Amino acid sequence: MNRLNHLFAARKGNLLSIYYTAGYPELNTTLDIAEALEKAGADFLEIGFPYSDPVADGPTIQHSSQQALDNGMTLNLLFEQLKNLRKRVTIPVLLMGYFNPIVQYGVEQFCKKAAEAGVDGVIVPDLPIYEYETMYAGFFKSNNLSNIFLVTPQTSADRIRKIDELSNSFIYLLSSSSITGGSLDVSDSIENYYKRIKAMQLKNPAIIGFGIGDNATFKKACEYADGAIVGSKFVKLLESENYLEKINGFIHSIRTSL
Amino acid sequence: MxxxxxxxxxxxxxxxxxxxxxxxxxxxxxxxxxxxxxxxxxxxxxxxxLLKDYVGRPSPLYFAKRYSEKYGANIFLKREDLNHTGSHxxxxxxxxxxxxxxxxxxxxxxxxxxxxxxxxxxxxxxxxxxxxxxxxxxxxxxxxxxxxxxxxxxxxxxxxxxxxxxxxxxxxxxxxxxxxxxxxxxxxxxxxxxGPYPYPDMVARFQSIISFEAKKQLFEHTGKELPEYVMACVGGGSNAMGMFYHFLDDESVKLIAVEAAGKGVNSGHSAATTILGREGVLHGSRTILMQTDDGQVVEPYSISAGLDYPGIGPQHAHLYKINRAQYTSVTDDEALQAGLLCCQLEGIIPAIESAHALAQLEKMNFKKDDNVIICLSGRGDKDLDTYIKYFNY
CATH class of the missing domain: 3.40.50.1100 (Rossmann fold)
Incomplete structure (x- = not known):
């Protein structure tokens, strides 16, 4: 059991997770942002580590990644910053990023360092199931890290079953087949997709991401899943001045209707 | 295979x-x-x-007489430059x-x-x-x-x-x-x-027509089943893979892949991936790529835009690692000089990509009767500006 498992055991529904890129907009505010998010009422966090070629991301997160790299963010530095994570933050924390930086760091070493810092899970969009299962699952398990898989409207039922079997905290449902930063698709076919997944009665809770950015979209997502993830909209907020002071209001605006 | x-x-x-x-x-x-x-x-x-009537295949395997005299071996050029649209x-x-x-x-x-x-x-x-x-x-x-x-x-x-x-x-x-x-x-x-599987295999199969034809054509020229050497330039590596494909299992054939060294391998302006790169993941496949210690992809440099890629195809990475093919590199200057030499010795203006493969001829130690096939992957029309500026014509 890690913090994610405890969270999902204790609370059903309306969970709010926030994504942001470490090292953006400033190099050393990773934990300040995390702390502000917890205080504001976020339920768990996804801290992104930047990559030069983020193919699954739209312009907002691409920009934050490039800026973070220009600021000097590296995995080494991130783990240095995370040494104080559990002194300041109690909610579950995931790391999210592309596979190549992890390969260079060493997959086993990465998992060890993440666990030492008190990280609970990892999302690596371009680490496929076959490679995870045959080469890396052991490193995740021995460090009590949850690996989070994505599911899209095109993912087949068989594959969703397989993903459910390999998962041990939650499944990340994409609201559409798109890169990050788009708008929420509320078409009938998407509703049918959520209903189809709900009917499968998976053992893992589902959290919806991509296109969530205000109270209306958050509420919509929570009708079909246990919670939702806000990424690009929050990263945009970080572009503004005095962003730390605005975090409380932002979370409040997602939680409650105007 | x-x-x-x-x-x-x-x-x-x-x-x-x-x-x-x-x-x-x-x-x-x-x-x-x-x-x-x-x-x-x-x-x-x-x-x-379509390959026959639209592209104009088979592309000739041309016995380059003056090259052969200069380099002391039988040099054949596989003329992909003559294809419709000007390259393989x-x-x-x-x-x-x-x-x-x-x-x-x-x-x-x-x-x-x-x-x-x-x-x-x-x-x-x-x-x-x-x-x-x-x-x-x-x-x-x-x-x-x-x-x-x-x-x-x-x-x-x-x-x-x-x-x-x-x-x-x-x-x-x-x-x-x-x-x-x-x-x-x-x-x-x-x-x-x-790219991700099946692309590397699919593209290699479509390009394998190059070596399929060359093998038959060499026999027609020489009565020999196999050449001693097969050479090609490598960016991502599609012309090289097409040129190597039907020779891979013939272990006696020496395969030479030529990367772009740009301004020199250690100049900080290079695309010599096998020398400068390390194993990792790029564009969907595990391969060798140029990257920082932190796993960020490095922007490569070559005067040839077609060789200016930070990785190589995964099959090339494999052939490199197990030593089935030899990977080498030539600089911008060497490639441009080789391009000009090809104009003057053979009356062919090669693409600067292909000129990298030709430049490697200078560094080989051929025996007199060696048969050597080089893939002339494209024509140089698109590169005239670069040639003209460099040589001041």
């Missing part, structure tokens, strides 16, 4: 399909269909006919458009660096009346303006890639993002033996 791909898409340690879940259905559809489709008699017949890229574009049609796709996307693959893709889309969108780095669009116009004349929409370094790798990222957003009706024609 001893050096071919296994059922999981790997060549030894390299390959695979490291794609986000959003691309999985696209890749899976291709994986399940590509061999079935390309082995259908109807596909083969149309592919062969058309072989793959024809294969993939026929595949896309049979998969019922209505829209084609492609990435391009120098513009040769973009032009080849725009050409086959015109031929088939299919919508075509080509992603090209904003920087490359300025450097290769005539090819941008060519693509537009052929009816393609050219979209500038403005992310990252605004060159080939970023154009590839943008094409992948487009494919994520349009998973059902769009086919992505990747231009080299790179």
């Amino acid at each position: 001893k050096y071919g791909v296994n059922e999981h898409g790997y060549y030894g340690d390299f390959g695979g399909a490291y794609v986000p879940e959003m691309l999985y259905p696209n890749i899976e559809e291709l994986r399940q269909q590509y061999l079935k489709i390309i082995n259908e008699p109807d596909f083969k017949a149309e592919f062969d006919l 890229k058309i072989n793959n574009a024809i294969g993939q458009i026929l595949l896309a049609q049979r998969l019922g796709k209505k829209r084609i996307i492609a990435e391009t660096g120098a513009g040769q693959h973009g032009v080849a893709t725009a050409t086959v889309c015109a031929l088939k009346g299919i919508e075509c969108v080509v992603y090209m780095g904003e920087v490359d669009m300025e450097r290769q303006a005539p090819n941008v116009s060519r693509m537009k004349m052929l009816g393609a929409k050219v979209v500038p890639a403005r992310s990252g370094s605004k060159t080939l790798k970023d154009a590839t990222n943008e094409a992948l993002r487009d494919w994520i957003a349009n998973p059902v009706d769009t086919h992505y024609i990747i231009g080299s033996v790179v």
